[in-house]
Amino acid sequence: MLWVAIVGLVATAVAVALAGRRVLFLYRLATSGQPAPERIEYAKEHAGAEIKAQLVEVFGQRKLLKWTPSGTAHFFVMWAFFILLTVYIEAYGAVIQGAITGRSDFHIPLIGTWPVLGFLQDFIAVACLLGLVAFTAIRIKNSPKKLGRDSRFSGSHLGGAWLVLFMIFNIIWTLFLARASAAANGTFPYDSGAFASLAIGKILPHSELLEQIALLLHIGLMLVFLVIVVNSKHLHIFTAPLNVLFSRRPDGMGPAQPMRSNGKVLDFEEADPEVEVFGRGKITDTSWKGFLDFYTCTECGRCQSQCPAWNTDKPLSPKMLILDQRDHAFAIAPYLLAGEKQKESFPEDVLALLDKPLVGEDGVIHPDVLWSCTNCGACVEQCPVDIEHIDHILDMRRYQVMIESSFPSEAGVMLKNLENKGNPWGMPEMKRAEWIEELDFEVPIVDSTMPEDVEYLFWVGCAGALEDRAKKTTKAVAELLHIAGVKFGVLGPMEACTGDPARRLGMEFLFNMLAQQNIETLNEAGVKKIVATCPHCFNTLANEYPQLGGTYEVVHHTQLLAHLVEEGRLTPITPIEEKITYHDPCFLGRHNKVYAQPRDIMAKVPGVQAQEMHRCKERGFCCGAGGARMWMEERIGKRINTERVDEALTTDPDTVSTACPFCLVMLGDAINEKKNAGQAKESLEVVDVAQLLIKSIKQG
16 A cells, blocks of 8 residues: 555645645735735624624525525535545545555544444535536536527636536546445445445455555545646635635625725825825736635626626626636736746736736726626625625726726716716706795705704705606605604705715715715714615715714615504505506615515505516616616617516506616606507506505595
């Protein structure tokens, strides 16, 4: 057995050296980017949440199991990696013991002869084989050659995936060959339990040479697989737990992150664009967490399959956004990591890549890819390894907007209106209170401090105050609060845009200006509790203003109204005999996990026949307005709002309901187009959930 030990240990040393060299390269490349100390601090401060995330997402495979067939297969293959580590302890123990004593009947101390362990090892190996069969069937069924863009594997490195499946298969069959050979020779540590190994052992000859060759073959293939893994997309086997560890909780949605340079939040009053990092203009502007995202992408395409831009024939694939950056980083890595003298002798092709812009017509990322994103969060929601695609997009947008001044021209009008008038439409600030005149009761306008008897500040928002369709929701909410006896006031002309469109476009400076103005107004007024009808305002006030010192208790109007209905302070009486399908706003649903309350309200309205669209709740489909897309023309592919309305029409609804002024406008426009084309009934309309509720209450 001495020759077996020599070959095995030398091969191990070589493989570990090669793998270690690659790991060192990956570490150096990641740390060539920007620091991200906030990620480490967050992980320390929220250790409990991070431990739970490891248990639920990594070991429990929560996100993967949402896709039942592939998720189940992956669950067993992943657990095979963990459980079969015991087999490698046995294998190396047999090699070393054989070299020392000449006997290869090694077993793990204490537990090494338990039938339960033998059964578990064989069971997970068989389950792994079945998982490989399932993966093969899934990849053949969803082949890009057959499905084109409809395949979630479109754009993935397919050859590498097949190689890894083939290598795992080789590891499993050699595992059974080695264990069965040991069983045939009487050196197997299990007398029972290991059902497959013992069964195969009965048909194998008694041969020490076969056992030795099988053992070396199994160890050798494992070592080859190790080297392949650290050089392929299957690096996620090791990096996924790290990426989950340093991700935000509960996920990478909700608040956009503040701009950072050299690990510190950027101070716009002192920042010098020549010195500080403004967003992401080159790959080294990426933080090490961004590089970890690159390394961890499994190329599974779940993000791509759920992306509204990709599903309407636009060039944005969240998966390819990550992979293109990763491939570019690897291409220029030799130069980035080289010494000054080495850089002088680099070939022209590498030097040419260095001049390639991160975003541009001839860049790593095409501008149409960058500006197609609606920030809906479907990619982040579906990613099983917690890649934060929106952060990548926002950082690149920030550089394009603030340094390059390169963005869709119509968005420039929106920015100018925000800066000059405090709203995207450029309307006079006095118009913000005109909707109050249409009510038959008084609404207090807070001009200094909140009256003591006023419980909520009603944040009306730009759309709710200035857009005709959204104003109907505003008036409905005001009436409902009045009926329920909830004391509320509004800021009227003192209210300015929260800055969400500016921030999501990438104009962080303007967002800061608007946010600080609003925070000053709210703090001076002594505001503690806010109710908002716009999910974008709700998300910004609740999740992003605390970054700048504005901390308030913020609720969406559907949350408050559902509570009032539950308490009996609002009682819908008049039946609304209609089939109604509800559209989940992205910034209310996926970004803030508010799914139940709008549906609870509809359930309490008599007569309503609620029916879900195929894509709903966490898999809901965007209306197309997020990410500042509300103010950008949609010139590529099918309109996202049209795609969503086509889906709504499959339920044959009398009404489409929602809980967002942007969704109200976008879906309403698409429905009107369908009516004009004779593809939808004339009575079909889109309304806010609050409008349904007030209709049932007032008519009663």
